[in-house]
Amino acid sequence: DAKTTQPTSMDCAEGRAANLPCNHSTISGNEYVYWYRQIHSQGPQYIIHGLKNNETNEMASLIITEDRKSSTLILPHATLRDTAVYYCIVRVGNTGFQKLVFGTGTRLLVSP
Amino acid sequence: GAVVSQHPSWVICKSGTSVKIECRSLDFQATTMFWYRQFPKKSLMLMATSNEGSKATYEQGVEKDKFLINHASLTLSTLTVTSAHPEDSSFYICSARGVGTSNQPQHFGDGTRLSIL
Numbered sequence: 001d002a003k004t005t006q007p008t009s010m011d012c013a014e015g016r017a018a019n020l021p022c023n024h025s026t027i028s029g030n031e032y033v034y035w036y037r038q039i040h041s042q043g044p045q046y047i048i049h050g051l052k053n054n055e056t057n058e059m060a061s062l063i064i065t066e067d068r069k070s071s072t073l074i075l076p077h078a079t080l081r082d083t084a085v086y087y088c089i090v091r092v093g094n095t096g097f098q099k100l101v102f103g104t105g106t107r108l109l110v111s112p
Numbered sequence: 113g114a115v116v117s118q119h120p121s122w123v124i125c126k127s128g129t130s131v132k133i134e135c136r137s138l139d140f141q142a143t144t145m146f147w148y149r150q151f152p153k154k155s156l157m158l159m160a161t162s163n164e165g166s167k168a169t170y171e172q173g174v175e176k177d178k179f180l181i182n183h184a185s186l187t188l189s190t191l192t193v194t195s196a197h198p199e200d201s202s203f204y205i206c207s208a209r210g211v212g213t214s215n216q217p218q219h220f221g222d223g224t225r226l227s228i229l
Protein backbone atom coordinates (compact mmCIF):
# COMPACT_ATOMS: atom_id res chain seq x y z
CA ASP A 1 0.00 0.00 0.00
CA ALA A 2 1.12 3.52 -0.77
CA LYS A 3 2.47 5.39 2.25
CA THR A 4 1.92 8.89 0.96
CA THR A 5 -0.95 11.39 0.77
CA GLN A 6 -1.29 13.95 -2.01
CA PRO A 7 -4.04 16.34 -3.10
CA THR A 8 -6.11 14.93 -5.93
CA SER A 9 -5.64 17.87 -8.24
CA MET A 10 -4.00 21.28 -8.52
CA ASP A 11 -4.02 24.14 -10.99
CA CYS A 12 -1.14 26.40 -11.93
CA ALA A 13 -0.74 29.30 -14.32
CA GLU A 14 1.89 28.97 -17.00
CA GLY A 15 5.15 30.60 -15.95
CA ARG A 16 4.38 30.45 -12.27
CA ALA A 17 5.92 28.05 -9.76
CA ALA A 18 4.00 24.85 -9.10
CA ASN A 19 4.33 23.59 -5.52
CA LEU A 20 3.09 20.03 -5.07
CA PRO A 21 2.82 18.83 -1.46
CA CYS A 22 3.11 15.29 -0.15
CA ASN A 23 2.62 13.84 3.31
CA HIS A 24 4.59 10.76 4.35
CA SER A 25 4.22 10.79 8.12
CA THR A 26 5.19 7.11 8.57
CA ILE A 27 8.44 7.33 6.66
CA SER A 28 11.37 5.46 8.20
CA GLY A 29 14.80 6.93 8.75
CA ASN A 30 16.45 5.28 5.77
CA GLU A 31 13.60 5.57 3.25
CA TYR A 32 13.91 7.87 0.28
CA VAL A 33 11.16 9.99 -1.22
CA TYR A 34 10.78 9.70 -4.99
CA TRP A 35 8.83 11.87 -7.39
CA TYR A 36 7.63 10.75 -10.79
CA ARG A 37 5.18 12.17 -13.26
CA GLN A 38 3.05 10.55 -15.92
CA ILE A 39 1.92 12.39 -18.98
CA HIS A 40 -1.12 10.92 -20.64
CA SER A 41 -0.52 7.54 -22.32
CA GLN A 42 3.17 7.45 -21.46
CA GLY A 43 5.24 5.65 -18.86
CA PRO A 44 6.16 7.47 -15.64
CA GLN A 45 9.11 9.83 -15.85
CA TYR A 46 11.58 10.07 -12.99
CA ILE A 47 11.90 13.60 -11.62
CA ILE A 48 13.91 13.63 -8.41
CA HIS A 49 14.48 11.83 -5.13
CA GLY A 50 15.87 12.67 -1.72
CA LEU A 51 16.51 11.42 1.79
CA LYS A 52 16.64 14.43 4.10
CA ASN A 53 18.47 17.23 2.34
CA ASN A 54 16.82 19.47 -0.20
CA GLU A 55 17.63 18.46 -3.74
CA THR A 56 17.62 20.30 -7.05
CA ASN A 57 18.12 19.18 -10.62
CA GLU A 58 17.32 20.51 -14.07
CA MET A 59 13.66 19.54 -13.74
CA ALA A 60 12.66 20.47 -10.22
CA SER A 61 13.51 21.09 -6.58
CA LEU A 62 12.58 18.85 -3.68
CA ILE A 63 12.10 20.33 -0.25
CA ILE A 64 11.90 17.83 2.63
CA THR A 65 10.87 19.02 6.09
CA GLU A 66 13.27 18.54 8.95
CA ASP A 67 11.10 15.82 10.52
CA ARG A 68 10.82 14.20 7.04
CA LYS A 69 7.08 13.76 7.42
CA SER A 70 6.31 15.83 4.35
CA SER A 71 7.90 17.18 1.22
CA THR A 72 7.17 19.59 -1.62
CA LEU A 73 8.06 19.27 -5.26
CA ILE A 74 8.66 22.62 -6.90
CA LEU A 75 8.51 23.23 -10.63
CA PRO A 76 9.96 26.76 -10.74
CA HIS A 77 8.41 27.93 -14.01
CA ALA A 78 5.58 25.65 -15.04
CA THR A 79 4.84 25.18 -18.73
CA LEU A 80 1.88 23.62 -20.48
CA ARG A 81 3.97 20.49 -21.01
CA ASP A 82 4.19 20.03 -17.25
CA THR A 83 0.50 19.06 -17.17
CA ALA A 84 0.61 15.51 -15.82
CA VAL A 85 -0.13 13.30 -12.84
CA TYR A 86 2.61 13.66 -10.23
CA TYR A 87 3.37 10.78 -7.89
CA CYS A 88 5.16 11.07 -4.57
CA ILE A 89 6.40 7.64 -3.51
CA VAL A 90 8.24 6.19 -0.55
CA ARG A 91 9.82 2.99 -1.74
CA VAL A 92 8.70 -0.04 0.24
CA GLY A 93 10.57 -3.20 1.11
CA ASN A 94 13.91 -4.19 2.51
CA THR A 95 17.20 -3.26 0.89
CA GLY A 96 17.62 -5.22 -2.33
CA PHE A 97 13.91 -6.00 -2.54
CA GLN A 98 12.54 -2.51 -2.73
CA LYS A 99 9.78 -1.56 -5.12
CA LEU A 100 7.77 1.50 -6.03
CA VAL A 101 4.10 1.32 -5.08
CA PHE A 102 2.07 4.08 -6.70
CA GLY A 103 -0.71 5.97 -4.99
CA THR A 104 -3.29 8.09 -6.78
CA GLY A 105 -1.02 11.10 -7.30
CA THR A 106 -1.82 14.76 -7.97
CA ARG A 107 -3.24 15.77 -11.32
CA LEU A 108 -1.54 19.08 -12.17
CA LEU A 109 -3.17 21.24 -14.81
CA VAL A 110 -1.07 24.09 -16.15
CA SER A 111 -3.14 26.70 -17.93
CA PRO A 112 -2.17 29.62 -20.21
CA GLY B 113 20.95 8.01 -19.97
CA ALA B 114 18.79 5.39 -18.21
CA VAL B 115 16.56 4.57 -21.16
CA VAL B 116 14.06 1.73 -20.98
CA SER B 117 12.57 0.54 -24.22
CA GLN B 118 9.35 -1.43 -24.46
CA HIS B 119 8.06 -3.30 -27.50
CA PRO B 120 5.53 -3.36 -28.96
CA SER B 121 3.95 -0.04 -28.05
CA TRP B 122 0.53 -1.39 -28.85
CA VAL B 123 -0.96 -4.68 -29.91
CA ILE B 124 -4.39 -5.97 -30.85
CA CYS B 125 -5.04 -9.67 -30.90
CA LYS B 126 -7.80 -12.24 -30.75
CA SER B 127 -9.04 -13.80 -27.56
CA GLY B 128 -7.19 -16.99 -26.67
CA THR B 129 -3.83 -16.02 -28.13
CA SER B 130 -0.65 -15.35 -26.17
CA VAL B 131 1.13 -12.03 -26.34
CA LYS B 132 4.75 -11.31 -25.48
CA ILE B 133 5.97 -7.87 -24.42
CA GLU B 134 9.68 -7.06 -24.29
CA CYS B 135 11.40 -4.63 -21.96
CA ARG B 136 15.01 -3.62 -22.52
CA SER B 137 17.36 -1.37 -20.62
CA LEU B 138 19.32 0.29 -23.40
CA ASP B 139 22.21 1.99 -21.66
CA PHE B 140 22.48 0.32 -18.29
CA GLN B 141 22.35 -3.12 -16.73
CA ALA B 142 19.19 -3.84 -14.80
CA THR B 143 19.44 -6.32 -11.98
CA THR B 144 15.79 -5.80 -11.14
CA MET B 145 12.85 -5.24 -13.45
CA PHE B 146 9.24 -4.57 -12.58
CA TRP B 147 5.98 -5.02 -14.44
CA TYR B 148 2.94 -2.82 -13.85
CA ARG B 149 -0.50 -2.59 -15.38
CA GLN B 150 -2.72 0.43 -15.52
CA PHE B 151 -6.43 0.75 -16.25
CA PRO B 152 -7.92 3.96 -17.66
CA LYS B 153 -7.87 6.85 -15.20
CA LYS B 154 -6.31 4.62 -12.53
CA SER B 155 -2.88 4.49 -10.98
CA LEU B 156 -0.20 1.95 -11.79
CA MET B 157 -0.54 -1.42 -10.11
CA LEU B 158 2.58 -3.48 -9.53
CA MET B 159 2.23 -6.98 -10.91
CA ALA B 160 5.62 -8.56 -10.27
CA THR B 161 9.29 -8.01 -9.58
CA SER B 162 11.99 -9.98 -11.32
CA ASN B 163 15.68 -10.28 -10.60
CA GLU B 164 18.03 -11.41 -13.33
CA GLY B 165 18.36 -15.18 -13.36
CA SER B 166 15.70 -15.73 -10.70
CA LYS B 167 12.00 -16.48 -10.68
CA ALA B 168 9.73 -13.48 -10.54
CA THR B 169 7.97 -12.49 -7.35
CA TYR B 170 4.29 -11.81 -8.00
CA GLU B 171 2.05 -9.43 -6.08
CA GLN B 172 -0.97 -10.81 -4.33
CA GLY B 173 -3.80 -11.54 -6.72
CA VAL B 174 -1.65 -11.72 -9.85
CA GLU B 175 -1.78 -15.12 -11.56
CA LYS B 176 1.76 -16.28 -12.28
CA ASP B 177 0.55 -18.86 -14.83
CA LYS B 178 -1.34 -16.15 -16.66
CA PHE B 179 1.45 -13.59 -16.71
CA LEU B 180 4.75 -15.32 -17.42
CA ILE B 181 7.84 -13.25 -16.70
CA ASN B 182 11.34 -14.05 -17.85
CA HIS B 183 14.41 -12.01 -16.93
CA ALA B 184 17.19 -13.95 -18.61
CA SER B 185 19.73 -11.18 -18.98
CA LEU B 186 20.69 -7.90 -17.36
CA THR B 187 19.10 -5.94 -20.19
CA LEU B 188 15.97 -7.88 -21.12
CA SER B 189 12.79 -8.95 -19.41
CA THR B 190 9.68 -10.31 -21.09
CA LEU B 191 6.05 -10.52 -20.02
CA THR B 192 3.86 -13.07 -21.76
CA VAL B 193 0.13 -12.82 -21.33
CA THR B 194 -1.06 -16.37 -21.94
CA SER B 195 -4.47 -17.22 -23.41
CA ALA B 196 -5.42 -13.57 -23.32
CA HIS B 197 -9.05 -12.53 -22.89
CA PRO B 198 -10.77 -9.15 -23.15
CA GLU B 199 -10.40 -8.52 -19.42
CA ASP B 200 -6.61 -8.63 -19.90
CA SER B 201 -6.83 -5.53 -22.06
CA SER B 202 -4.80 -2.87 -20.31
CA PHE B 203 -1.73 -0.65 -20.41
CA TYR B 204 1.34 -2.66 -19.37
CA ILE B 205 4.44 -0.79 -18.25
CA CYS B 206 7.86 -2.14 -17.39
CA SER B 207 10.48 -0.55 -15.19
CA ALA B 208 14.13 -1.25 -14.50
CA ARG B 209 16.59 -0.44 -11.77
CA GLY B 210 20.31 -0.52 -12.38
CA VAL B 211 23.17 -2.14 -10.55
CA GLY B 212 24.42 -0.17 -7.60
CA THR B 213 23.08 1.33 -4.42
CA SER B 214 19.52 0.50 -3.49
CA ASN B 215 18.36 4.12 -3.66
CA GLN B 216 18.82 4.28 -7.41
CA PRO B 217 15.59 5.33 -9.12
CA GLN B 218 13.56 3.02 -11.30
CA HIS B 219 13.21 4.04 -14.92
CA PHE B 220 10.12 3.25 -16.93
CA GLY B 221 9.33 2.26 -20.46
CA ASP B 222 6.62 3.99 -22.45
CA GLY B 223 4.19 1.13 -22.00
CA THR B 224 2.35 -1.34 -24.19
CA ARG B 225 -1.32 -0.91 -24.86
CA LEU B 226 -2.88 -4.34 -25.18
CA SER B 227 -6.34 -4.81 -26.66
CA ILE B 228 -7.90 -8.25 -26.78
CA LEU B 229 -10.88 -8.67 -29.09
